[in-house]
Every structure is written in structure tokens, then in C-alpha cells.
Amino acid sequence: MNRRVMITGLGSVSALGLNVPSFWNAIVEGRSAIKPLDPAYDGVKISVGAVLPEFQSDNYFSSDELSLLDRFSQLAVVAAREAVEDAGLSCGDQALTDAAVIIGSGCGGKHTDEVTYEKLYRQNSSRVHPLTIPRGMPSAAASMVSLHLGIKGPAYVLSSACASGSHAIIQGISMIKSGLVDVALVGASDAPFTYGLLKSWDALRVVSNDTCRPFSKDRSGMVLGEGSGMLLLETEEHAKARGARIYAELAGCGMTSDAHHITRPNVSGIIRAMDKALLHAALNVNEVDYINAHGTATLANDIAETEAINQLFQGHARQLAISSTKSMHGHALGASSALELVATTLSIHHGIIPPTANFTEADELCDLDYVPNQARQQTISNALSNAFAFGGLNAVVALKKYST
Amino acid sequence: MLEKIAVTIAKVAHCDIEDVKPDTKLKELGIDSLKAISVLFELEEVFDVEIPNELIPSIVTVNDIVQKLDDIRH
Numbered sequence: 001m002n003r004r005v006m007i008t009g010l011g012s013v014s015a016l017g018l019n020v021p022s023f024w025n026a027i028v029e030g031r032s033a034i035k036p037l038d039p040a041y042d043g044v045k046i047s048v049g050a051v052l053p054e055f056q057s058d059n060y061f062s063s064d065e066l067s068l069l070d071r072f073s074q075l076a077v078v079a080a081r082e083a084v085e086d087a088g089l090s091c092g093d094q095a096l097t098d099a100a101v102i103i104g105s106g107c108g109g110k111h112t113d114e115v116t117y118e119k120l121y122r123q124n125s126s127r128v129h130p131l132t133i134p135r136g137m138p139s140a141a142a143s144m145v146s147l148h149l150g151i152k153g154p155a156y157v158l159s160s161a162c163a164s165g166s167h168a169i170i171q172g173i174s175m176i177k178s179g180l181v182d183v184a185l186v187g188a189s190d191a192p193f194t195y196g197l198l199k200s201w202d203a204l205r206v207v208s209n210d211t212c213r214p215f216s217k218d219r220s221g222m223v224l225g226e227g228s229g230m231l232l233l234e235t236e237e238h239a240k241a242r243g244a245r246i247y248a249e250l251a252g253c254g255m256t257s258d259a260h261h262i263t264r265p266n267v268s269g270i271i272r273a274m275d276k277a278l279l280h281a282a283l284n285v286n287e288v289d290y291i292n293a294h295g296t297a298t299l300a301n302d303i304a305e306t307e308a309i310n311q312l313f314q315g316h317a318r319q320l321a322i323s324s325t326k327s328m329h330g331h332a333l334g335a336s337s338a339l340e341l342v343a344t345t346l347s348i349h350h351g352i353i354p355p356t357a358n359f360t361e362a363d364e365l366c367d368l369d370y371v372p373n374q375a376r377q378q379t380i381s382n383a384l385s386n387a388f389a390f391g392g393l394n395a396v397v398a399l400k401k402y403s404t
Numbered sequence: 405m406l407e408k409i410a411v412t413i414a415k416v417a418h419c420d421i422e423d424v425k426p427d428t429k430l431k432e433l434g435i436d437s438l439k440a441i442s443v444l445f446e447l448e449e450v451f452d453v454e455i456p457n458e459l460i461p462s463i464v465t466v467n468d469i470v471q472k473l474d475d476i477r478h
Contacts, residue, residue, distance in 0.1 A: 063418060064418065064439075067442065127445065127448060127449070129442075129445060130441040130442055130444075130445045131438075131441075131442065
């Protein structure tokens with residue numbers, strides 16, 4: 001049984017905009033959403049980020065609904081609604097009722113935790129809000145998407161730091177391919193702008209105070225972002241039967257773990273993940289046109305990822321277009337890889353390769369074509385989307401332009 | 405005290421304060437079991453008291469809240 005998996009709906013909320021058209025327009029323009037944090041956080045060294053522009057929760061939810069929605073769940077529901085609507089489905093449709101919803105999150109309901117801990121430890125209060133548990137639990141995003149969209153199939157949240165989105169999407173692919181479900185709503189959500197989390201990232205010393213310049217010689221680290229990316233997946237047969245528009249095919253995936261180091265990337269783990277994705281998608285290295293890189297702009301990641309691409313793709317590495325859209329939407333942790341999958345899907349659909357924004361000067365150890373600063377019109381037949389998380393958790397997804 | 409309680413209930417339940425009368429059942433104000441917990445939380449904050457869990461099942465009307473709070477405070 002070869003059940004091919006199609007992408008038929010997209011949703012996104014990010015610093016680039018509160019829906020997919022604004023997200024894609026900014027990417028095509030090479031516009032970075034990274035800005036000084038306003039207001040700045042007292043006592044925090046991190047001073048820039050990719051924060052949602054003018055997100056008004058009450059434009060999307062009633063106050064009763066908001067009492068149960070941490071910010072990361074709000075973003076998940078908003079992006080999920082868009083993906084479902086974009087796919088031409090609506091709450092109550094049998095296809096949606098029977099669907100799975102699998103959501104990745106790197107950090108879960110941190111805003112709820114923050115309010116609780118501040119009340120307890122700083123204000124010395126003896127009480128916390130009674131809805132703290134249901135609002136803050138990491139699984140809340142899946143529950144809330146299920147509840148708001150009437151999805152009654154398998155639903156849960158999984159976590160693998162910065163690869164959470166890709167792992168969630170791969171889980172959806174696996175469920176569809178195995179015949180468990182015909183339709184899956186997959187993606188990720190993260191909202192990491194809290195005082196406690198910023199202090200923790202400060203301490204790790206990997207965040208830039210300038211901007212995110214992946215693969216540039218003068219890169220100075222990652223820049224945090226927030227948001228949610230969602231994709232509606234279904235079998236080819238199901239999509240065709242209901243006349244759905246097909247953006248692209250999710251042709252394969254590769255997952256590995258490094259068993260190496262809790263933060264340092266590992267070239268062999270990256271190579272094995274990309275290699276497995278190509279094998280799963282029945283692609284040769286020379287058939288790949290574009291890689292949406294993990295590209296965090298840390299010193300270590302960009303060198304390791306470049307070396308892995310060079311070793312696996314050999315001579316074809318220099319024919320590839322490679323870009324990091326984190327330069328524009330920031331590193332939204334678990335949600336990043338879901339946003340990047342949305343970007344990669346649209347690249348194939350529109351025949352436009354996103355640029356690596358903020359690119360300045362080539363690094364001799366990063367010697368490939370990173371599509372600096374300007375998007376490029378080019379038909380993409382096959383693409384990879386890379387995600388390599390802390391702890392050596394690697395997930396690569398292979399996409400193909402759809403053909404019967 | 406009734407007025408203070410009514411204001412708190414109306415705020416949490418997003419209902420008209422005119423509808424919050426002593427014999428009104430909380431369910432009639434759209435307060436389900438989950439929202440009732442939020443109402444009690446707000447009342448604990450406003451009156452600086454602790455409402456024991458065992459009292460909760462016997463709270464049906466607004467007046468039940470008035471009585472329980474009165475007992476707790478004296």
C-alpha cells in the first residue's frame with residue numbers, strides 16, 4: 001500500500017505576519033522581522049527578537065476562551081484555523097472530525113508558568129489561578145486545536161526542542177502512510193518571550209544582540225522568535241476525491257539522533273538524517289534543488305550543516321540553493337521547523353527560492369550558495385527541510401513538486 | 405457583601421450584574437463547574453479568605469456563596 005501524502009492547507013503566525021500571505025510576501029521580499037525588543041526586559045542581555053506584530057488575542061478569541069489559552073495555544077489555534085480553511089475544510093466536516101492533530105512544541109505554556117511563579121515567588125502569594133494546569137500543560141495546544149476545530153482523531157503534543165515541528169509533521173506522515181488516518185493537521189507552536197526563558201537563553205550565550213546572519217562570516221548567534229506553523233496533510237486519493245488544491249507532496253523523512261552532545265551539532269548525525277530522507281523519498285542527491293537549512297547562525301551549526309551537505313551531496317552541493325528563513329522569522333524554537341516547512345512548501349508551489357536575509361560576507365567554512373538577500377525565481381522539483389535540535393535530535397523532511 | 409460578590413461573579417461570568425440575585429443558580433449565569441472554580445478563586449482574592457473544597461458541592465445559588473463566605477469570615 002503506497003499512500004502518498006499531500007499538503008493541501010497552510011497556516012502561519014509569526015513575526016512576519018499573522019497569516020500565510022503576509023508571511024510569504026515578507027519572505028519573497030527578503031524582509032527580516034528581527035527588531036529591538038520593545039519594551040526591553042530589565043536585567044536581560046538579549047535585546048532583539050522576532051516578536052508577533054500587533055497580535056490582539058481578543059480579535060481571535062472570546063474572554064472565556066482566553067482564560068484557557070496560553071499564548072502558545074492561541075498561536076496554534078489561529079494557525080490551525082487558517083490551514084484548515086485554506087484546505088477548504090471546516091469544523092463539522094467528516095474528514096476533519098476523523099483527522100489527527102499532532103503539534104510540536106519546544107517549551108509549551110511558559111507564559112502561564114511565568115505568571116504563576118511570579119505570583120508565588122515574587123509576590124509571595126499563597127494562591128495561583130485555578131486554570132494554571134489546563135492552560136499551561138504542554139499538551140494544551142493539541143487539546144485546544146481539537147476543541148476549536150472539532151477534530152476527534154488522535155491528538156497530542158510532542159517535543160524535541162528545535163526539531164519539534166518536523167517531528168510532528170513526520171508523525172503525521174507516518175500516521176497517514178500506515179493507514180491510521182487519511183487526514184492530519186500537523187505543525188508546531190512556541191511563544192518563548194518570557195523573562196525566565198530569556199534569562200535562560202542569555203546564560204547559554206548563543207543568542208545574538210545584533211541580528212540573525214546565517215552562514216555569514218560575521219554571524220553572531222541565533223535570534224529568538226515566536227509563532228506557529230500548521231499544515232493540513234491528506235492522502236493523494238482523499239485530496240483528489242474532494243478536489244483539493246495540492247501544494248506539494250511530502251515524499252519522505254529521515255530521523256536520527258547523535259548520541260554525542262547535549263548542545264553541539266554532529267556532522268554524521270546530520271548526514272544520516274538527510275540521507276535517510278532521500279532514501280525514504282526515493283531521491284538521488286543530484287535531484288535535490290533546494291535545502292531550507294536549519295541555519296541558526298550560531299558558529300557551530302552553520303559550519304556543521306555546511307560540512308554535512310558537502311559530504312553527502314559531493315559535487316552537487318555547489319549546484320544546490322540553500323537558505324535559512326530564520327534570518328527573517330527568527331528562531332521560533334519548536335515552531336521554526338513548521339514555519340520552514342510552510343516556506344519550503346510555498347517555494348515549490350510558487351517556484352521561488354527564499355533568500356538568506358542579513359547576509360554580509362561569505363565565511364570560508366560556509367562555502368555554498370546561500371541565496372544571499374534576494375529571493376530567486378527557480379522551479380523546484382525536490383527540496384529538503386532540515387531541523388537539528390539540541391540534544392542531537394535530527395529530523396529532515398523531503399518535499400516534491402506534485403505530479404501524478 | 406452581596407454587592408461585592410455579585411460584582412465578582414458578573415466579572416468572571418461576563419454576565420449582567422442585574423441578573424446576579426440571591427436565588428439565582430450559578431448554572432443560570434452560564435457558570436459550569438470549571439468556571440465556578442474561577443469564581444471561587446476571585447472571591448478568595450477579593451475577600452482574602454480560603455474556601456475549603458468540601459464546601460463547593462453545596463454551592464448552587466448566589467445566596468449559597470453569601471452564606472458560606474459569611475460563615476468563613478465569622
